[in-house]
Amino acid sequence: MLPVSEKATPLALTVLFLFSGDAALALEEPEFEVVAERDAYEIRRYEPYIVAEVDVSAASERSAGNTAFRLLAGYIFGDNKPRTKMAMTAPVEATPKGEKMSMTAPVESQYTGDTYTYAFVMERQYTLETLPEPVDPRIRIVTRPARYVAVLRYSGSWGEKNTAQHRTELMAALDADGLAPAGPVTLARFNSPFALPVFRRNEIQVEVDWPGG
Numbered sequence: 768m769l770p771v772s773e774k775a776t777p778l779a780l781t782v783l784f785l786f787s788g789d790a791a792l793a794l795e796e797p798e799f800e801v802v803a804e805r806d807a808y809e810i811r812r813y814e815p816y817i818v819a820e821v822d823v824s825a826a827s828e829r830s831a832g833n834t835a836f837r838l839l840a841g842y843i844f845g846d847n848k849p850r851t852k853m854a855m856t857a858p859v860e861a862t863p864k865g866e867k868m869s870m871t872a873p874v875e876s877q878y879t880g881d882t883y884t885y886a887f888v889m890e891r892q893y894t895l896e897t898l899p900e901p902v903d904p905r906i907r908i909v910t911r912p913a914r915y916v917a918v919l920r921y922s923g924s925w926g927e928k929n930t931a932q933h934r935t936e937l938m939a940a941l942d943a944d945g946l947a948p949a950g951p952v953t954l955a956r957f958n959s960p961f962a963l964p965v966f967r968r969n970e971i972q973v974e975v976d977w978p979g980g
Contacts, residue, residue: 794855794856794857794957795854795856795857795888795890795891796856796857796858796888797813797814797816797888797911798813798814798816798891799811799812799813799814799916800812802915802977803977805940805944806940807919807936807937807940808917808918808919808937808940808941809917809918809920810915810916810917810918810975810977811915811916811918812913812914812915812916812977813911813913813914813915813916814913815910815911815912815913816888816889816891816910816911817888817889817893817894817895817898817908817909817910817911818860818886818887818888818889818908818909818910818911819839819842819843819886819887819889819898819901819906819907819908820839820860820884820885820886820887820906820907820909821835821838821839821884821885821886821903821905821906821907822864822882822883822884822905823835823838823882823883823884823885824881824882824883825881825883826881828861828863828883828927831881831882831883831885832861832883832885835861835883835885836885838903838905838906839885839886839887839906840887841903842887842901842902842903842906843855843887846901846902846903847899847900847901847902848899848900848902849899850899851899853889853890853893853899854890855887856887856888856889856890857888857957858888858955858956858957858970859885859886859887859955859956859957860884860885860886860888860953860954860955860972861883861884861885861953861954861955861956862883862884862885862886862951862952862953862954863882863883863884863951863952864882864883864884864951889908895908895910914949914974915974915975915976915977916972916973916974916975917937917941917946917948917972917973917974917975918970918971918972919933919936919937919940919970919971920968920969920970921933921969921970921971922964922965922966922967922968922969923964923965923967923969924964925954925956925960925967925969930954930969930971933969933971934952934971937952937971937973938952938973941973941975946975946976946977947975947976948973948974948975949973949974949975949976950973950974951973952971952972952973953971953972953973954969954970954971954972955969955970955971955972956969957969957970
């Protein structure tokens with residue numbers, strides 16, 4: 768899940784509870800099929816799904832996450848027309864904008880700019896036509912198309928060092944297997960910040976050009 772400020776609001780605490788313990792295990796996720804498994808990662812074919820997303824510019828990912836969290840959580844808990852309350856889902860997606868990747872050795876992944884895109888996955892019961900309209904014009908409702916995604920799953924902290932380590936691991940494994948990324952790298956978080964790092968489910972995800980896909 769997203770980082771929160773020290774002064775947590777009742778809304779933030781509610782969402783954090785939903786991402787904690789057994790509640791997190793019951794959250795709805797996008798539908799996918801695992802089509803291949805490798806030592807370091809797996810390839811999934813995702814069905815289309817809808818997200819509410821927002822771009823946030825900030826000096827750090829943590830600061831951007833705090834702002835995005837308030838906007839997106841507010842939307843699903845009633846800051847919409849006609850103030851419909853929706854269920855929390857998983858994961859929360861975080862994607863730096865302006866990412867540049869190199870698939871040569873050594874594998875490098877660097878970010879330019881200070882803008883991040885955060886997204887909440889919408890419940891499958893909704894369509895673009897039936898989802899409530901966001902009150903905040905910065906929030907976009909978009910469809911993620913069907914696609915093949917390479918996924919490296921890991922536990923631990925959401926710190927930049929740990930995230931960068933696993934991102935580099937995935938990029939190196941894809942390079943070794945002759946697979947090229949077809950989009951930006953995304954960090955998917957499935958738990959509350961209150962969850963012990965060792966029990967967290969984190970994923971580095973990137974769309975790939977899958978042979979026969």
